[in-house]
Amino acid sequence: LLLLPLPLPPGTQALVPRISLPLGSEERPFLRFQAENISNYTALLLSGDGKTLYVGAREALFALNSSASFLPGGGYQELLWSADVQRKHQCSFKGKDPQRDCQNYIKILLPLNSSHLFTCGTGAFSPLCTYINVENFTLGRDQAGNVLLEDGKGRCPFDPNFKSTALMVDGELYTGTVSNFQGNDPAISRSQSSRPTKTESSLNWLQDPAFVASAHVPESLGSSRGDDDKIYFFFSETGKEFEFFENTIVSRVARICKGDEGGGRILQQRWTSFLKAQLLCSRPEDGFPFNVLQDVFTLSSSPQDWRDTLFYGVFTSQWHGGTAEGSAVCVFSMKDVQRVFSGLYKEVNRETQQWYTVTYPVPTPRPGSCITDSTRERKINSSLQLPDRVLNFLKDHFLMDGQVRSLLLLLQPQARYQRVAAHRVRGLHGTYDVLFLGTGDGWLHKAVNVGPRMHIIEELQLFALGQPVQNLLLDPGRGLLYAASHLSVVQVPVANCRLYRSCGDCLLARDPYCAWSGSSCQHLSLFRPEAASRPWVQDIEGANANDLCNASSVKPWVAGPADKEPCEYVQFQPNTVNTLACPLLSNLATRLWLHNDVPVNGSAFCRVLPTGDLLLVGSQQELGEFQCWSLEGNFWQLVARYCPKVEDTVAGRSGKVPLTSRVSAPAQGKASWGAVKSYWTEFLVMSVLFVFAVVLLILFILYRHRDGMKLFLKQGECASVHPKTRPVVLPPETRPLNGVGPPSTPLDHRGYQALSDNSPGPQVFTESEKRPLSVHDSLVEVSPVCPRPRVRLGSDIRDSVV
Numbered sequence: 001l002l003l004l005p006l007p008l009p010p011g012t013q014a015l016v017p018r019i020s021l022p023l024g025s026e027e028r029p030f031l032r033f034q035a036e037n038i039s040n041y042t043a044l045l046l047s048g049d050g051k052t053l054y055v056g057a058r059e060a061l062f063a064l065n066s067s068a069s070f071l072p073g074g075g076y077q078e079l080l081w082s083a084d085v086q087r088k089h090q091c092s093f094k095g096k097d098p099q100r101d102c103q104n105y106i107k108i109l110l111p112l113n114s115s116h117l118f119t120c121g122t123g124a125f126s127p128l129c130t131y132i133n134v135e136n137f138t139l140g141r142d143q144a145g146n147v148l149l150e151d152g153k154g155r156c157p158f159d160p161n162f163k164s165t166a167l168m169v170d171g172e173l174y175t176g177t178v179s180n181f182q183g184n185d186p187a188i189s190r191s192q193s194s195r196p197t198k199t200e201s202s203l204n205w206l207q208d209p210a211f212v213a214s215a216h217v218p219e220s221l222g223s224s225r226g227d228d229d230k231i232y233f234f235f236s237e238t239g240k241e242f243e244f245f246e247n248t249i250v251s252r253v254a255r256i257c258k259g260d261e262g263g264g265r266i267l268q269q270r271w272t273s274f275l276k277a278q279l280l281c282s283r284p285e286d287g288f289p290f291n292v293l294q295d296v297f298t299l300s301s302s303p304q305d306w307r308d309t310l311f312y313g314v315f316t317s318q319w320h321g322g323t324a325e326g327s328a329v330c331v332f333s334m335k336d337v338q339r340v341f342s343g344l345y346k347e348v349n350r351e352t353q354q355w356y357t358v359t360y361p362v363p364t365p366r367p368g369s370c371i372t373d374s375t376r377e378r379k380i381n382s383s384l385q386l387p388d389r390v391l392n393f394l395k396d397h398f399l400m401d402g403q404v405r406s407l408l409l410l411l412q413p414q415a416r417y418q419r420v421a422a423h424r425v426r427g428l429h430g431t432y433d434v435l436f437l438g439t440g441d442g443w444l445h446k447a448v449n450v451g452p453r454m455h456i457i458e459e460l461q462l463f464a465l466g467q468p469v470q471n472l473l474l475d476p477g478r479g480l481l482y483a484a485s486h487l488s489v490v491q492v493p494v495a496n497c498r499l500y501r502s503c504g505d506c507l508l509a510r511d512p513y514c515a516w517s518g519s520s521c522q523h524l525s526l527f528r529p530e531a532a533s534r535p536w537v538q539d540i541e542g543a544n545a546n547d548l549c550n551a552s553s554v555k556p557w558v559a560g561p562a563d564k565e566p567c568e569y570v571q572f573q574p575n576t577v578n579t580l581a582c583p584l585l586s587n588l589a590t591r592l593w594l595h596n597d598v599p600v601n602g603s604a605f606c607r608v609l610p611t612g613d614l615l616l617v618g619s620q621q622e623l624g625e626f627q628c629w630s631l632e633g634n635f636w637q638l639v640a641r642y643c644p645k646v647e648d649t650v651a652g653r654s655g656k657v658p659l660t661s662r663v664s665a666p667a668q669g670k671a672s673w674g675a676v677k678s679y680w681t682e683f684l685v686m687s688v689l690f691v692f693a694v695v696l697l698i699l700f701i702l703y704r705h706r707d708g709m710k711l712f713l714k715q716g717e718c719a720s721v722h723p724k725t726r727p728v729v730l731p732p733e734t735r736p737l738n739g740v741g742p743p744s745t746p747l748d749h750r751g752y753q754a755l756s757d758n759s760p761g762p763q764v765f766t767e768s769e770k771r772p773l774s775v776h777d778s779l780v781e782v783s784p785v786c787p788r789p790r791v792r793l794g795s796d797i798r799d800s801v802v
Helices: 085-093 303-308 334-341 373-377 388-396 503-508 649-653 680-704 706-721 752-756
Strands: 019-021 031-033 043-046 052-057 060-065 076-080 106-111 116-121 128-133 165-169 172-178 186-191 210-217 230-238 249-257 275-280 292-299 310-316 327-333 346-348 355-357 399-405 407-412 417-426 431-439 443-450 453-461 471-475 480-484 489-493 514-516 521-523 568-572 577-580 590-595 606-608 614-617 626-632 635-646 778-782 789-793 797-801
Touching (some): 043 471, 165 230, 275 334, 310 334, 334 399, 503 521, 503 635, 577 635, 680 706
Parallel strands (some): 568 635
Antiparallel strands (some): 052 060, 106 116, 116 128, 210 230, 230 249, 249 275, 310 327, 431 443, 514 521, 606 614
């Protein structure tokens, strides 16, 4: 019985993975395949027996042995299939990047029959399709020895970045992609068939869709009315029925009938059963929508149980709602999908482009329905015989009025889910759906649906940061999960039960693949009731480790399990700082340190660090006993137990080398020992920092008083240029060089303002003095150092200062 959450608000909280394992962790090993000079591993296909994994990459395909090819030095088969030179030249001529776009990216890899595979590639923006011989893993050839190549337009996208989906049903290929170079002609089509059919482009049945998945549901099995099988397509597109300022993206599910052959006179070679409806995944408390569909996984126990089919979808939001790239996981039931497709239609007003609900009676037989026993009674045995009124109605009424509502299982504000795979696992007491979610930064989340909420069992980093999980493929028979990214393909076991070393960890993990056997945590596939010496324990819903593991729920320092953990003896040197490690496997657990059965609250010689380790100063010879307990779900368990002792100083004087002075936090949770810690490096660092601080202080003081310093310097410069004391004037020579006697009176070099001051009487001027001063004889000089002008007037007054 599948347990689906009914009260949604508890399940919509952001969940923390219980265990986080980074890339390269030894606790969760997995295998990796990577070929030299090959990238973009996108297409994955598993053979019927699960022994061979077929991989499609850029200009190459691989056949990997699931047991040997992922091991170092393991053999594999490689098939190179590149676009020819002419196609690459045409691609480059059309403006595409020769290295990035003008290559052959494998987008379709499907089984055709027992002897051949069908594959398609972008072919340097000119799609091509061909066949692969499974026996020798070579391209199919005709009788003349030429490679069989078919046009891939309408089957495979031109652009490798475009999303598309493909499905092979009874040798017929159903695809959802774009049909032209520009990428603006989307179509859902059927090829590889004697009855090729597609959507009608002129009727705008599709509005710039991004296809993510497709599924075949055998609804004809056990049908009481002779119904036909259905092909479902999942995609996101622009919602024209919404009148907003910006284009609103809407997630859709479209349905066509497998036996649809198109119309007789109307809709010839076009679908007569095409209908689409909106998929609604929103936050229940405020209705915030996650409207961009990223991936869908169809889960069904068996073809006969198709009525219980579930569609697990991962969504992101167009608006993010204030969060960074948040994701949501929603589940849709087949009953809800069928109810919407059996409901009312929408129609559009061609003049106003507004959509309305159709409330008037519709033609008979119901437009968009498959050929059933009721239509056969009307002598309509094929879609070619449908009345024109039914087909004319369908041309404009392809959108359903109802919305397929979902159950919100998981909301992660910090993770961007891109791929999803689901596995229905039978546990000891029920059946559970386990989800594997690939993120945009190379992580894998493993979650299980328990009661009213989801529980993320673990997160595992598969690829380096920046490499998203591009594809997921589950092998339920062998218990393996394949994940593809840009540079490699990894093979991951669905569970690693040996990671849980205690009964409490095994039950608190809530992993449906694992159960406690009495002595260890074992994979449930190994469970044999008749051979088990004691009953196996598993509790996915409650995780009641207290009762099932025979542990007490009282305070840990009163319980007795502490005696089961041996005390680890460590030695410290006197007056040294040491740390005691307490590694926790679970992110949901909390630590509690005890010193001599008393909680550590912080003292002069011990303190709990933010990392959870215990800081300890070896100042006493006998420090007592320290215990670290973890608490998770009301279950206590002892993690570490230390008995530290300070080394005797007498032993130090005798020349003996101490065992240790430090206990650090290692990766495996055991104490590691180191030498005496020296503080010489810290002293040098602090000295350099002190000198640097003093220099900064001096510079700051100078900067604060920069104006005063400038004024002081300027006054000094001006004083040096124009001193206040009059310079001493040397007496003129008594005899000039030309032999003429000296003038009777020396020249007066007083300033021009002093010439008119306090004259004792009328002053007599010579003829040269009576001449007006020439402008050309006047000169104003400004010193670059002191901005005080000096004026020179004529030839008699020199260097007079204004």
